[in-house]
Amino acid sequence: MLLESIAEKGITSPAVLFALEIVPRHWFVPISFTLEEAYADYALPIGERQTISQPYTVAYQTELLDVQPEQKILEIGTGSGYQAAVLYQMGVDLYSIEFNKVLYQKTKSLFQELGYPIHLFYGDGSQGLSAYAPFDRILMTAGTVQVPEILLQQLQVGGKLVLPVGKPKMQRMTRITRKKTQVFDTETFDLFSFVPLRGKYGTK
Numbered sequence: 538m539l540l541e542s543i544a545e546k547g548i549t550s551p552a553v554l555f556a557l558e559i560v561p562r563h564w565f566v567p568i569s570f571t572l573e574e575a576y577a578d579y580a581l582p583i584g585e586r587q588t589i590s591q592p593y594t595v596a597y598q599t600e601l602l603d604v605q606p607e608q609k610i611l612e613i614g615t616g617s618g619y620q621a622a623v624l625y626q627m628g629v630d631l632y633s634i635e636f637n638k639v640l641y642q643k644t645k646s647l648f649q650e651l652g653y654p655i656h657l658f659y660g661d662g663s664q665g666l667s668a669y670a671p672f673d674r675i676l677m678t679a680g681t682v683q684v685p686e687i688l689l690q691q692l693q694v695g696g697k698l699v700l701p702v703g704k705p706k707m708q709r710m711t712r713i714t715r716k717k718t719q720v721f722d723t724e725t726f727d728l729f730s731f732v733p734l735r736g737k738y739g740t741k
C-alpha cells in the first residue's frame with residue numbers, strides 16, 4: 538500500500554522503491570503509534586519538536602540524490618534514523634549528523650541494536666562534517682533559508698547536494714551539482730515543508 542502510493546506520486550527508481558520496501562518504518566517511529574500509522578504516507582512527531590519525514594518525501598529526496606552503491610554520503614539531520622536506514626540499505630558509506638542530543642542518543646542506540654554500521658555524529662550539520670569531507674553526496678533533511686556555502690566546498694567534483702531551500706513554512710527542493718571545482722549547477726523541484734535547520738548557518 539505504502540509503496541504503491543509512493544510510486545503513484547511519481548517515484549520511479551527501482552533502487553529507491555526497493556530500499557523503502559525493505560526498511561521497517563515502525564522501528565523508527567515512537568512506540569505509541571500503531572502499525573497502520575507507521576506505514577501511512579505522512580510525517581509523524583518523534584519528540585523534541587522534530588518529525589520523521591513523510592515516506593514520499595524520503596523517496597523524493599533519495600531519488601534526487603542519485604545514489605550509487607559505495608558512495609560516501611553525508612546526511613544532515615539524522616532525526617529518527619529512517620532516512621539514514623534507507624540510504625544504508627542502498628549500499629552506501631553513510632555519515633549522518635544530528636544537532637539534538639536526545640535524538641542523537643536515541644538513534645545511536647537504535648543503530649547499535651540493529652547492527653547498522655552508520656557513522657553518527659552529534660553536532661552542527663549546517664557546517665557539514667569537514668573532518669570527513671569530501672562527500673559524493675550531501676542530503677539535508679531540514680529546511681534552510683540560504684544554502685550554506687561551506688557545504689558546497691565539502692562536495693567531491695561531480696558530487697550533488699540535495700536540500701530544501703526557502704522560508705520556514707515552505708521550501709523548494711533544490712539540487713546543486715559541483716560540475717567543476719568552482720562551477721555549480723542548481724536545479725529546483727517541488728515545494729515541501731521541513732523543520733528548520735538550526736546551528737551556525739541555519740535559522741537562529
Ligand code: SAH
Pocket residue numbers: 587588589590613614615616617618619620621634635636637640660661662663664678679732733734735736737739
Ligand atoms: N532525516 C530525519 C528527518 C528528521 S527532521 C528522519 O528520517 O527522521 C530534521 C532533523 O534535523 C531534526 O532531527 C533536527 O533536530 C535536525 N537538525 C536541525 N538543524 C540541524 C543541524 N544544524 N545539524 C544537524 N541536524 C539538524
